[in-house]
Each structure stands twice: as structure tokens, then as C-alpha cells.
Amino acid sequence: MKILQCQNEEDLDKTLFQLFLDHLPIEPSPSSTSIALASGKTFLNFYKTLSHQSAPLARLSKFHFFQLDDYLDLNWNSPEAYPKSFCSYFETHLFFKGAIPRSQFFPIFNKNPIQLSSPEKESLLQSYESLWKSHPPEICLLGLGLNGHIAFNEPHSPSLKSNHFFETVVLSQKTIQTNFSNEEPGFTPPSLAFTATPKAICSSKHLILVIKGDSKKEVLEKILNSNKKDPELPATYLLDHPSLFILST
Numbered sequence: 001m002k003i004l005q006c007q008n009e010e011d012l013d014k015t016l017f018q019l020f021l022d023h024l025p026i027e028p029s030p031s032s033t034s035i036a037l038a039s040g041k042t043f044l045n046f047y048k049t050l051s052h053q054s055a056p057l058a059r060l061s062k063f064h065f066f067q068l069d070d071y072l073d074l075n076w077n078s079p080e081a082y083p084k085s086f087c088s089y090f091e092t093h094l095f096f097k098g099a100i101p102r103s104q105f106f107p108i109f110n111k112n113p114i115q116l117s118s119p120e121k122e123s124l125l126q127s128y129e130s131l132w133k134s135h136p137p138e139i140c141l142l143g144l145g146l147n148g149h150i151a152f153n154e155p156h157s158p159s160l161k162s163n164h165f166f167e168t169v170v171l172s173q174k175t176i177q178t179n180f181s182n183e184e185p186g187f188t189p190p191s192l193a194f195t196a197t198p199k200a201i202c203s204s205k206h207l208i209l210v211i212k213g214d215s216k217k218e219v220l221e222k223i224l225n226s227n228k229k230d231p232e233l234p235a236t237y238l239l240d241h242p243s244l245f246i247l248s249t
Contacts, residue, residue: 001239001241001244001245001246002244002245002246003224003246003248004019004245004246004247004248005248005249006247006248006249007249008249009045009212009249011249012210012212012247012248012249013045013046013049015247016046016208016210016247017046017049017050019208019245019247020046020050020056020139020141020208021056023138023139023205023206023208024056024059024060024138024139025059025138026059027062028062028063028138029138031136031205032136032137032138032205033063033064033135033136033138034063034064034065034066034106034132034135034136034137034138035060035063035064035065035066035137035138035139035140035141036065036066036067036068036137036139036140036141036196036201036204037065037066037067037068037090037094037141038068038141038142038143038151038210039067039068039086039089039090039143040089040143041212042143042210042211042212043141043143043210044093047093047094048093050094051093051094057100060100061100061101061104063104063138064104064105064106064135065100065104065105065106066106066131066132066135066137066196067086067087067090067106067107067108068140068142068151068152068195068196068201069086069108069151069152069193069194069195069196070085070086070087070108070109070113070193070194071084071085071086071113071190071192071193071194072113072114072121072168072190072192072193072194073113073114073190073191073192074113074114074190075112075114076109076111076112076113076114077112080184080187081187084180085109086108087107087108087109090105090107106128106131106135108124108128108194109124109194113194121168124194125164125166125167125168125194128165128166128194129164129165129166129200132165132166132196132200132203133165133203136203136204136205137203137204137205138204138205138206139204139205139206139207139208140201140204140206140207140208141208141210142201142207142208142209142210142238143209143210143211144209144210144211144216144219144220144235145174145175145178146174146175146178146215146216146219147172147174147175147219148219148222148223148232148233148234148235148236149172149175149234149235150198150201150209150234150235150237150238151195151196151197151201152169152171152175152193152194152195153169153195153197153198153234153237154169154170154171154172154175154234155172155231155232155233155234156231156232157169157170157231157234159195159197159198160197160198160229160231160234160237161231162197162199163199164197164199165196165197165199165200165203166194166195166196166197166200167194167195167197168192168193168194168195169192169193169194169195170191170192171190171191171192171193176189176190176191198234198237198238201238202237202238202241205243206243206245207238207241207243207244207245208245208247209235209238209244209245209246209247210247210248211246211247211248211249212248212249213249216248217248219233220246220248223235223236223239224246226239
């Protein structure tokens, strides 16, 4: 584990970009052929910078890309709801900006997730796991939730100890309130998500965990002071990874 303390968010964004380039191979190897992408405000400047750099884009064009998670009960038919999906996030900040080819991105959902039957959801879990194993990530980008969650692995979620690479999980009230605090009256936030488990995340060659803002300093301190995997703090499930980088302000 290597902790990189940055002076401010601008310094963190620059450090993240350089760290990403330092660990991005010129060519994919048979054992590492993809990048696992995180969404959220934390990575907006990173993706913006990436979309304007021709040299890394040339390298990225040879990789495939995964989502780490997305909402399962968000109605894509609603014009208010679809922009809140992480699939929409990547379309807006990567594909439309020309950062990566849409054809090389493996979306979690290819249709409105609320229209999926239970057998279809189970099949989706299995097929996405197979894709991940067939294209193991060279780099996995990660953010940190206020409650210490990674991807959508919430505190005490069964997904933390799952032997599968992907699971359906129930979102905590804290996550729902954080992610949907500014919605219009009448909007029903999602309560379920599809997420990469710690087992999947830790199968990546390099992990880059990025923490911005004073609001997450307390939970980060608890994580770094932990000497074991603590289900109260899901990010502790990453600490024994051989190539973990933690960037914070």
C-alpha cells in the first residue's frame, strides 16, 4: 500500500493522472486487458483531462472497459432518472468526449434494468463475471463513500464476503441520501444496485483509491488504522492488495 497525500484537489487530479499513466502499459498483456472505471464527481476532472490527451488515448484504445456498479431499480424510460445512471455518466464524460471507443466498453445493462426478470438478472451477474475474468483489469479506479463503501459494497453487505465477482445489493440510507439529496419532489431514488465485489476488485493488477474532501477524512483515518478486514468499513477489504495506491487531499 502506498499513500499519496496531495496538497489540494488540483494537485490530486494531476497526481492521479500521472499515476494512471505510469501504470498503463503500452500494450495490454494477456493477463491484463481492461480498465475498471469508477464514476462520480471525484473523477470528473480526471476524465476531462484524459479526453484531451492523445498519447494516453492511443494506449487506451487497445483496452476494454468495465463499470464497477450501477443502479438496478432506476427507470431508464424516465428522462429525470436515466441521467442519474452510471451508464449515462460514462456516455457523457467519456464516449461523447471521444475519450474511449463505445464499442470497447462493457456496460452492465444493455436495456432498462427495471425491465429485467429475475432469471435475466441472475444471467447478467454470471455473464458480467465471465467477461471480467476474460478481460482482467490492469487498473481499477475507486472512490470512497462517506460510510466507507467501495463500489456499492455497503457496510455489512453480504457482497463483502461473496465468492462471486458481482452481486445485487441493497443500498444504505446514507448512500441514497448522499447520492440523491437534491432531487425534485416525487422522485423515487433507487434502493438496489449491481456491484463488483471485493473479490472482483482485488483481482485487478493495480488499485487506485481516490478520496477528495474533508468530509471523508474521518472515515479514511479509521480505514488506515484498521489492521483487519472490517465489515463496518468495506474499504478495509482492499488493504492487503499488493498494489494499492491511496490518494487523498
